[in-house]
Amino acid sequence: MSQYREAVESADGTRIVFHSRGDGPALVIVPGALVTLDFYFQLAELLAPAYRVLVVERREYGESGNGPRPAEFTAQAADLAAVLATLDDHAFVFGHSAGGLVALHALHRDQSMVRGLALYEPPVSLAGPPLTSTLATIRDHMAASRPADAIIEFFTAIVEPTPPRAALQPLADGLAFRASGLVADLECLTAMNADITPWSAIDVPALLLAGGLTDPYGTESVELLQATLPDARTITLPGQFHHPHDAAVVAAALREFFA
Incomplete structure (x- = not known):
């Protein structure tokens, strides 16, 4: 099976690395926040x-470059x-999680190169003010060299019920x-912008995936997108969280839809 590591220069000059393997119609995977590439390689x-599957390393992650700050989805699109x-x-x-938001911004700008779209819980319900104070606190931690x-x-702000710190510490480390x-x-x-009604112009067939054990913001976000995108259907994957642990379940849903 062919496997390649490639790179492309984005509009603002940022170097974007992606990994491709397989042959056939192109399927581009846009990862979520924090998730390492292991899951996407599986x-x-x-x-x-x-x-032919292309796994993108988004800017600010892995081998890809860093862009101007503060960051915006228009650049990632x-x-x-x-x-x-x-x-x-x-x-x-x-597109998984934040990667789904990147995909939606890209398709709102130009959908001519995409024949089908699948999204796993892009967190549209968190867009705008909800995490502003969380970002400020996280910046303070980063300034003090406390990335964990x-x-x-971050996880304390978005996961319900809030896990104890001791449970989060190994993951954070x-x-x-x-x-x-x-x-x-x-x-x-x-x-x-928390108003996603302009995305109703995206008429590419879309599959919305939600985990059966996900957090409320994931379910709310999928419901918002189902009500907005004109050609969308939703599937709930039993036993999966916002970060799905079973790649085979996700792959099966993608194969069926994209077929």
Whole structure:
């Protein structure tokens, strides 16, 4: 199975790295906040027999470059557009969490290169003011060189019921190296317009995925998108959280829809 690491320059000059494997119609995966690439590589392996799967490293994460700050989704949308421009034909796009918001911003700008869209709980219900104070506290933690505390602050703000700090500490320690990307994502989210009615112009067929064990903001966000996107249907994946642990369940839903 062919596997490649490639890079493209976005509109503002930021270098965006993506990894591709498999052959067939292009399927671009846009990751969520904080999530390491391991999950998406598992997903890519399951999809690669039928698709050429491209896993994007979003700006501020991994090997991709950092852009101007404060960060905005319009820049990340341009990153996705730059990746799509490298393809010979229309692509399928799967966006997870914040990656789904990137995809939606990109398609609102130009949907001509996308033949199908799948989204796993893009957190539209958190757009605008809800996490403004959380971002301020996280910036304080980062300024004091406490990235793990920044991660804990984030999960404390969005997970219900709030887990005890002792339960979050190992996860936060493991994700501390990605905290700067989280700050950028929160800058994008807090600056985003909470009114998503303009997205009703996106008429690409869309699959909305929700986890059966997800947090309330995930369910609320999918409901908002179902009411907004003109050609969308929702599937709930039993046993999955906002960060799904079973790549096979997600891959099966994508294969069925994109087929």
